[in-house]
Amino acid sequence: MVPKKKEAHELQKIVDIDRVVHEPARLLILSYLYVVESADFLFLLRQTNLTKGNLSSHLMKLEKAGYVNIEKKFVEKIPRTLLSLTKEGRKAFHEYTKRMKKIFMELPG
Amino acid sequence: MVPKKKEAHELQKIVDIDRVVHEPARLLILSYLYVVESADFLFLLRQTNLTKGNLSSHLMKLEKAGYVNIEKKFVEKIPRTLLSLTKEGRKAFHEYTKRMKKIFMELPG
DNA sequence: TAGACTAGTTTGCATTACAGACTAGTATGT
DNA sequence: ACATACTAGTCTGTAATGCAAACTAGTCTA
Numbered sequence: 001m002v003p004k005k006k007e008a009h010e011l012q013k014i015v016d017i018d019r020v021v022h023e024p025a026r027l028l029i030l031s032y033l034y035v036v037e038s039a040d041f042l043f044l045l046r047q048t049n050l051t052k053g054n055l056s057s058h059l060m061k062l063e064k065a066g067y068v069n070i071e072k073k074f075v076e077k078i079p080r081t082l083l084s085l086t087k088e089g090r091k092a093f094h095e096y097t098k099r100m101k102k103i104f105m106e107l108p109g
Numbered sequence: 110m111v112p113k114k115k116e117a118h119e120l121q122k123i124v125d126i127d128r129v130v131h132e133p134a135r136l137l138i139l140s141y142l143y144v145v146e147s148a149d150f151l152f153l154l155r156q157t158n159l160t161k162g163n164l165s166s167h168l169m170k171l172e173k174a175g176y177v178n179i180e181k182k183f184v185e186k187i188p189r190t191l192l193s194l195t196k197e198g199r200k201a202f203h204e205y206t207k208r209m210k211k212i213f214m215e216l217p218g
Numbered sequence: 219t220a221g222a223c224t225a226g227t228t229t230g231c232a233t234t235a236c237a238g239a240c241t242a243g244t245a246t247g248t
Numbered sequence: 249a250c251a252t253a254c255t256a257g258t259c260t261g262t263a264a265t266g267c268a269a270a271c272t273a274g275t276c277t278a
């Protein structure tokens with residue numbers, strides 16, 4: 001009989017946490033998008049205090065993961081980038097926070 | 110009058126979170142050390158399911174941050190490495206979890 | 219038409235996390 | 249005696265990451 005894989009505690013599952021969401025800067029971005037439904041680049045830039053380059057690369061990463069939608073358009077000749085959560089992203093964020101809350105309840109300290 | 114720096118929400122502080130603790134593998138390691146007071150390399154290896162190389166480098170990182178103490182000794186001709194939290198490490202872990210709990214309470218979802 | 223501003227993207231770099239190869243010695247089997 | 253397996257780690261190589269500064273492209277203003 002092959003030894004059954006030991007049942008992992010909630011705590012041990014932390015190593016499998018979604019790294020895309022776990023990164024603090026992205027968690028912050030996702031938190032904003034989760035509540036506002038749609039935001040532009042500058043709004044996020046101000047709220048997060050990230051640099052432009054950094055914000056841009058995090059958004060690209062989130063897009064590649066299928067978590068945010070990046071829509072570029074012009075408003076009176078000025079380019080505007082609109083960001084919004086995808087259904088996937090909404091789910092991922094929710095899963096992540098659910099998991100983390102559980103973990104922190106189990107955690108000592 | 111110089112504009113006062115906007116008061117950051119609890120949420121925004123997440124970007125300043127202690128990255129040494131935030132890394133899932135290390136959070137797991139610290140959680141074990143927080144409760145057992147002292148553990149050896151193999152114990153952590155089994156509990157965490159990390160590879161040896163990975164565990165080793167995480168421990169070195171924690172040591173460099175001043176969070177864990179690495180004591181090497183021989184027990185009946187067999188080398189044994191004992192790990193324990195330093196006072197600093199205990200404090201850092203506690204601060205981290207306190208901060209994260211607050212953040213997750215504020216978080217939507 | 220020069221300078222400043224808006225709105226980002228691209229590039230370069232230093233740091234990470236991770237696993238696999240390697241070291242060094244002990245215990246066991248034949 | 250010699251090989252194999254185990255204990256206990258460390259060292260090395262690599263791909264990915266996060267970050268900021270430099271750059272692009274166009275608009276507005278004095």
